[in-house]
Amino acid sequence: MARIVMKFGGAVLASTEQIQEMAKKAIAEKDRGLDVVVVVAGMGQSANEMKRMVQHLTDEVSKRELAVLMSTCSQQSSALLAIALQEAGYRAVALTGWQAGIHTDSMYSHARIDYLDASRIEEHFTQGDIVVVAGEQGIDDMDNVTTLGKGGAETAAVALAVALDAERVDIYTNVDGVYTADPRYVTKAQQLQEISYDEMLELANLGSHIIHPRAVELAKKFQMPVIIRASRGESVGTLLKEEVEMEKNLVVRGVAFESDIIRLTVGYDAYSDASLADIFTVLAENRINVDIIVQAIIDGLKPTVSFSILKEEFAEALRVLEDSKLSLGFSFADFEIGLAKVSIIGSGMASNPGVAARMFDRLRRENIPVKMVSTSEIKVSVVVPQDDMIQAANALHNEFNLEQAIHI
Known part of the structure; x- marks a missing residue:
């Protein structure tokens, strides 16, 4: 059966209504006959509240304990989304990063993925489950919880897609796709149908916060198609791939x-x-x-x-x-x-x-x-x-x- 990995950011999971809407998108893919993995980031308000509590306790927090604490943010998101899917009548299971087989180095708050063991996810597929993975986290070789830092959830989504031989990764955000510039500040910015990995990597490194460079690098390395699309309504989005058709022969595209x-x-x-x-x-x-x-x-x-x-x-x-x-x-x-x-x-x-x-x-x-x-x-x-x-x-x-x- 074909597979798809979907990534939902914290901004699109900020309320129970939004969680239910994201559940519908995962259900739509499941109803198309696909095995579905959803990777979620932590809700922004949870992360901010955790940081405020830490600041009240200490100025010198242990990086290990901070990683343990911050990992709970995406775990909340994964559990809530799994609950919404179950309430809608679908089999769903929430997994932490280590349960999903994400093994990292020991940099705690800035960890990098060493390897992935997707066997547990494969077992859940055989049971018909939609698997919801807490992104931004993993476990090192000493069984310490680590967090992946900026872009961790989408990087984990691409890594899981590669390990599972998925068709593509869909990244849901608050924007329709990739534009020639940030449309909030450049009024004539236009949405692009396609963009190459190299161009997106440069845009991501140079200030576009739609997708993190780490995720783009991984997608390029393994030639994994990625679609960036809006969380609201039906969105065609922008496809990331190796080579693209030049749009109206534009030398500069962003x-x-x-x-x-x-x-x-x-x-x-x-x-x-x-x-x-x-x-x-x-x-x-x-x-x-x-x-x-x-x-x-x-x-x-x-x-x-x-x-x-x-x-x-x-x-x-x-x-x-x-x-x-x-x-x-x-x-x-x-x-x-x-x-x-x-x-x-x-x-x-x-x-x-x-x-x-x-x-x-x-x-x-x-x-x-x-x-x-x-x-x-x-x-x-x-x-x-x-x-x-x-x-x-x-x-x-x-x-x-x-x-x-x-x-x-």
């Missing part, structure tokens, strides 16, 4: 932007003291994501390396650098706040030179200063003042004619 970017600069007394490998290895070992990197070596000036990070990782990055200052050999660290990142993305950019020049020229005409630049074959990102972010996004959307993308 504009992404992200606020609260911080530029961190580390300086050295001499070039011989600087080791890019050492500094970024230390940051990587602490799971701190670094984006745009600029090194400056100028005669007569102390060498520096600047890199951008998200605001939420700033405090941890400073702590890691301070703890490792002697071994890394830098003399000072400085930072700049109030920045944003704006990016253009499109697989057609690789064979069309001059795209970056058009981007820079349009920003110049808009009087928007560019502070940092990063490029790849299918994207160009710039760091600009945060106050200019929305203006820059709309200007670039207009510059590359993205309002002409096919609207569904």
Whole structure:
């Protein structure tokens, strides 16, 4: 029998009415003759309440105990959805991450999936059950509960789909699908019918919060089709796959932007003291994501390396650098706040030179200063003042004619 994995985020499970609506979507797939696994995230209000209670108890919470606590949020979602399915007359069972066979490393709140044993889910399929899995969690080789961090539920959904040889993963969100830009801020943004894994990966890394990059990477690795669709009503959504038809030959297919970017600069007394490998290895070992990197070596000036990070990782990055200052050999660290990142993305950019020049020229005409630049074959990102972010996004959307993308 064919299988499908559905992922419901916390925002679409925020009330009993929404839980019942999501149950109907799972039932519709079951009635089509499919084996159904639903992966759920924790309800937002539950997670926030847990964090508030922890803050009242301590400033130095154990990462292990925090993972145990936060894992209960998605367990509540899974149990409530299973109850709604049972009340509707269907067989359903709620499983924790470890019961579903999700085995991870021991990073607790930022765990990565090592392997999956889907045998228990297979047993439930033979009994006709709809299986509801608490996403965002797993278990390590010492039987400690772990949580997968940001994007954990959709990453687990893709991993389960691969392990179960499912037809596809359907990710239900509060938006209709993937747009050429965030339609809340770019009024002429258009929905895309399809988007390649590579383009979606860039969009996800560059500020689009529809799906986490980890899930896209996993889907690309195993060529698992993913549809991003709306939780309300019937939605065609946007299909993620390897190759897509170019819509009206658009070279640029999306504009992404992200606020609260911080530029961190580390300086050295001499070039011989600087080791890019050492500094970024230390940051990587602490799971701190670094984006745009600029090194400056100028005669007569102390060498520096600047890199951008998200605001939420700033405090941890400073702590890691301070703890490792002697071994890394830098003399000072400085930072700049109030920045944003704006990016253009499109697989057609690789064979069309001059795209970056058009981007820079349009920003110049808009009087928007560019502070940092990063490029790849299918994207160009710039760091600009945060106050200019929305203006820059709309200007670039207009510059590359993205309002002409096919609207569904």
